[in-house]
Amino acid sequence: MRQISQYLSVDCVLFGYNGSELEVLIVDRTLNDEKSGELVINDCTLTGNHVYEDEPIEEAANRVLFDLTGLDNVFLEQFKTFAHPNRLKRPNDQLWLKSTGRNPEARIITVGFYSLVATDKVKLQWKGRNVRWVPVSEVGELAFDHNLILEEALRTLQTRIKYEPITFELLPDKFTLTQLQNVYEAIWGIELDKRNFRKKVARMKYLIQLDEKQTGVAHKPARLYVFSRDVYDKTKKELFDFTI
Amino acid sequence: MRQISQYLSVDCVLFGYNGSELEVLIVDRTLNDEKSGELVINDCTLTGNHVYEDEPIEEAANRVLFDLTGLDNVFLEQFKTFAHPNRLKRPNDQLWLKSTGRNPEARIITVGFYSLVATDKVKLQWKGRNVRWVPVSEVGELAFDHNLILEEALRTLQTRIKYEPITFELLPDKFTLTQLQNVYEAIWGIELDKRNFRKKVARMKYLIQLDEKQTGVAHKPARLYVFSRDVYDKTKKELFDFTI
DNA sequence: TCAAAAGTGTTTCAGATACACCCATGT
DNA sequence: ACATGGGTGTATCTGAAACACTTTTGA
Structure with missing residues (x-):
């Protein structure tokens, strides 16, 4: 049985281009109250995932992308690591961690990757969770510190395309x-x-x-x-x- | 009592300039056998340190630099995270981890920072360990994955000075x-x-x-x-x- | 025949490159 | 007086920027 790291995750900012706008892949995060069935969380995140204990982070990021798009050999680059002790401490995030069996007190650090795909190469699919392209300019408030991660990814992308053929x-x-x-x-x-x-x-x-x-x-x-x-x-x- | 993270560290590639060459700060790593007193490890590392559980990584990196140089407000930038499961698995590194009370099996990920200082502003000091400037071109084999970290830091520096006034x-x-x-x-x-x-x-x-x-x-x-x-x-x- | 995007050339200006000699100071 | 690094100008070339009209296709 492959062990999951309790302290390390990867987040992938998956950029796509639809012919007119730069888009980013967004996942719905919903949580229903166990008893009442009431919807207690209903917001969005970037795509991310745990890392296996014996797994290099690049592989983990590739795995996320493959699960999501079915594509292998996608452009993928690490751009920044987010490790602030309070990055998962907002109430909704704490609730989410508890309900998915994680320790809400633990400090989870995440390595940010960004990735580029042609949207028309991709058939989206992610374990039943709702996944969709959203123009970067229309992304609202995201869960966790994902707005910050997106911002940094976009800044990196804007700089990188000046010097790299990507x-x-x-x-x-x-x-x-x-x-x-x-x-x-x-x-x-x-x-x-x-x-x-x-x-x-x-x-x-x-x-x-x-x-x-x-x-x-x-x-x-x-x-x-x-x-x-x-x-x-x-x-x-x-x-x-x-x-x- | 402030808790130390068992899974996260920072490494600082501290670059200096001596008037003719680009230098990097190197620390001696020595270990004597407990019984025989024989020198079993005698090599070099970059400067790095643990991160406290409640400490942002930028603060941890600044703390390393302050302990080392007495300088505050030093230029410091995160450039890459190193998390390969085998990054600390070489025999000497395992020995070192054991002898300093760490779990040699644990996966420790490190966030790499690089930093720039004028060597003549600095009086080096680091907890009795031997610390010195070495021209980048003369750095030999380093412990852990520190050659890789240095390489990436230098590459980042070479690119960054094209676009940033640092x-x-x-x-x-x-x-x-x-x-x-x-x-x-x-x-x-x-x-x-x-x-x-x-x-x-x-x-x-x-x-x-x-x-x-x-x-x-x-x-x-x-x-x-x-x-x-x-x-x-x-x-x-x-x-x-x-x-x- | 019209709408829609493709494709094309010239002028002007700023910055990149290549290159060699005299100047001010301490010894 | 001499050794050392400081400081300067010109000519040429390449690329950046500004700018408007004709062409080809499908509807």
Whole structure:
């Protein structure tokens, strides 16, 4: 029997992109009173989970994502650890811990990961709990310290996309330059100039133009591109070209 | 009696600059056999410590630094958490844990912080244990997973100084532009052009030229500068000018 | 034929790079 | 007087920013 760590968890901020907005995966947390059946907790959390005693945290985070999306090999990066002694001390959180058999007094520290997926690659599923995409701008108050975790994850993402080629993770394998531009715009919350953007990405050899075009769109169909990690790894010098 | 967490620690990678090289603070770890008195462990670690159950990790890290340097308000940033189940499983590490009254089977996770100080501000002192500055390039094999931690800290530092005004932390309050340039060169391990460097920093309004010069040097004395966080906070837009 | 997004070029300006000599001080 | 590091300017090139119209498709 595999032991669960009583002190360590992982939380995954799973970002997705729906074609216009940056979204994040949110789980409903509901608790009914044992006797009255009355709904005593009804709020939301990020996706997270326990870590097995013999399990590296990266594996635990991957496990959460796999359970959730069925996807393996998802982009995943540790960004910060949250360990404040009071992070689970709000009344609802204490109630929740008790009702799920945890010691509400224990200090549980959580390692935050963020992850990027193309929402259309994902069929959501999580052990009967209700899971859904919510635009980052519309996320309300979350349980635990999850608003803080989300905030830090977003800040990390905003910085990271300047220097690392990870925006592709939010798109289908084949994507248009407009989609790529939209991802940057959604993450930064600003608008970019189309011509300048295209001049910029034209320099990136690892963005490979295909002989394919969009179909089924009611306008001039756009060319499709793929990201080549191979080419990227061979031309790492251009890393900082990602500053846009 | 304040309880110590059995599962959580902090490690601080304390970087210093000695005028020519980037250094890191290293602690000797020695253990004598109880009976024979023979030296059974004689190696080095980074500086780290336990966390009290009711103590935020940032405070724990600050406490380590204060005990070590007598300095408060030192630059300190969490960079990564290390939690691999086998991270303390090498024979010497197991021996050490046993001999210091810890459970060698327990999984101890550690949150890594890095910190920057001007070595000449510091009088080292650490509970009788031998502590010293070692150039980063000359650090040998360290105990636990501390080589990995150091590596990640250095990588973080190299990236961070491109976008954040933190190099000043490694210098005396008043410094010369050559010293500043040397810090970048030491951290990146490359040489920079003096004239171009000066043109670049001349644009940074938060580098304030004093009406003071070096004294006691056997050459034309250099002008002294200070970093103004005030001005920096007011002109944050220029953040990315730090790319050098 | 219209609506909708794709795609494209020029000008101007700021900053990156490359590069070599004279200056002020202590010994 | 000499050794040492301080301090400066110019020319060239690359990339950032600002900006508007034509093209291709489906409805």
